[in-house]
Amino acid sequence: MGKQTFPDGFLWGGATSAYQFEGARDEDGKSRSIVDNSINAHYTDTSITSDHYHHWREDVALMKELGLNSYRFSIAWPRIIPSGNGATNPKGIKFYSDLIDALLAAGIEPVVTIYHFDLPQTLQDQYGGWRSRQIIADFDHYCYVLYKNFGDRVKYWLTINEQSNMFALPYLLNLSGDESEERVKFQMNHHMMLANAQAIIRAHEMMPHAIIGPAIGLSPYYALTADPQDVIAAHNATVFRNDFFTDLYFKGTYHPEVMNYLVADDLVPDMEPNDAALLMNPAAKPDYLGINYYESKTVRAAPRDTAYHSPAMSVTGEDVRVGETRPGLYQEVANSHLPTNEWHWEIDPAGLRILLHQIYDRYGVPLIITENGIGGVEQLTSDHQIHDDYRIDFLDKHLVELRQAIAEGVDVIGYEPWSFMDLLSTTNGFRKRYGFVYVNRTDEDLLDLNRYKKDSFYWYQKVIETNGMSL
Numbered sequence: 001m002g003k004q005t006f007p008d009g010f011l012w013g014g015a016t017s018a019y020q021f022e023g024a025r026d027e028d029g030k031s032r033s034i035v036d037n038s039i040n041a042h043y044t045d046t047s048i049t050s051d052h053y054h055h056w057r058e059d060v061a062l063m064k065e066l067g068l069n070s071y072r073f074s075i076a077w078p079r080i081i082p083s084g085n086g087a088t089n090p091k092g093i094k095f096y097s098d099l100i101d102a103l104l105a106a107g108i109e110p111v112v113t114i115y116h117f118d119l120p121q122t123l124q125d126q127y128g129g130w131r132s133r134q135i136i137a138d139f140d141h142y143c144y145v146l147y148k149n150f151g152d153r154v155k156y157w158l159t160i161n162e163q164s165n166m167f168a169l170p171y172l173l174n175l176s177g178d179e180s181e182e183r184v185k186f187q188m189n190h191h192m193m194l195a196n197a198q199a200i201i202r203a204h205e206m207m208p209h210a211i212i213g214p215a216i217g218l219s220p221y222y223a224l225t226a227d228p229q230d231v232i233a234a235h236n237a238t239v240f241r242n243d244f245f246t247d248l249y250f251k252g253t254y255h256p257e258v259m260n261y262l263v264a265d266d267l268v269p270d271m272e273p274n275d276a277a278l279l280m281n282p283a284a285k286p287d288y289l290g291i292n293y294y295e296s297k298t299v300r301a302a303p304r305d306t307a308y309h310s311p312a313m314s315v316t317g318e319d320v321r322v323g324e325t326r327p328g329l330y331q332e333v334a335n336s337h338l339p340t341n342e343w344h345w346e347i348d349p350a351g352l353r354i355l356l357h358q359i360y361d362r363y364g365v366p367l368i369i370t371e372n373g374i375g376g377v378e379q380l381t382s383d384h385q386i387h388d389d390y391r392i393d394f395l396d397k398h399l400v401e402l403r404q405a406i407a408e409g410v411d412v413i414g415y416e417p418w419s420f421m422d423l424l425s426t427t428n429g430f431r432k433r434y435g436f437v438y439v440n441r442t443d444e445d446l447l448d449l450n451r452y453k454k455d456s457f458y459w460y461q462k463v464i465e466t467n468g469m470s471l
């Protein structure tokens, strides 16, 4: 057999999100989002980031030079509807409309995320955001505005980014991370599931040719040892961190093990009689699933009397990263077989193939990698180079596993690595860079915001040009 390649028409892309990339936080009518107001504790804020809002033509030209045939970005709800649920902002519509036109003119298919953590603060203030059922109607209206304005040109849509992480990482939803908020979290999650279902139904009504689904952060869960108690813990973690969410997306039902747990702990969210019908409506079934993959996770059994712990991210690199503990179910631990990045994220290319098989076996729908990448501290050389061999190595190994999964029968339609260009890391600002293109600024100093192509840019260009044969 000759060297394997990727399917014809495979989407080669790169990903970004609005609050991490655009800047122009308070410009042209945009209001603040909950992440604008919460992410600035340890580094810089979202006011300028990579200033894509003012550099977008140059940035699209770089995408074209890189050879991308797709590009994943998110639309900021507070730029489109500043009050959250009132009038639309013509300048916001124009910004994305011009961007979409420029992408299409460059032969780049837009892959649009509708919601990437940036809820308008106004809705948080009005009624507690995702805590209230009111969000479902407001999200539906926001989707309607997007489909009406961009549906003629955008085929690939992603509803909500990383729903499961939003509940695991409390700072993404203004939660405290306390166990006392467990019930609230499951209620918010329920609302988000209904909003997701409604967004997909409306997309199918308004844009018959659209392909739409959520983008979720997933990891395969390994047992620390062959002790059956650890194996059960790995099963539990898979159910609670993965299947719980994806079953609601694709089957419209609560996983029975999760439901039993919710009942036993008095955590069942309030539901209305029509909720089940909405979740199970065939028109609400996603056409594909976006997967954000950074690492695998390893767990062991956790006795009932261990303390509950939500995952805590490392914010400096020097501090320790704490895994999640769900008493009686599982406890995250380090995997001694895997190297880590500077922030203790375990590097596991084969984990991507394992995960793809697990998900494809369970749902049999097309998959798209909506994020995959490695962050690191980088220093521009005096002649404006970035020698990011570690990124090339990371992406190369993941793409080889991805290609293998496809050869083994998994239907993967595209790859949108994180990130196309350096942007604000949610947990670490500009200290932690992900891009193929360097943005000349630091957390403390805006410098000139010039763009410089990294070594990985030329490497990826070749991968795309050869449709993966160069790997």
Ligand code: BGP
Pocket: 017, 020, 161, 162, 165, 217, 292, 371, 375, 418, 424, 425, 426, 427, 428, 432
């Ligand atoms: C994902 C998010 C992205 C991005 C990425 C890297 O969870 O969808 O928005 O931030 O993680 O994470 P970080 O920026 O914390 O390094």
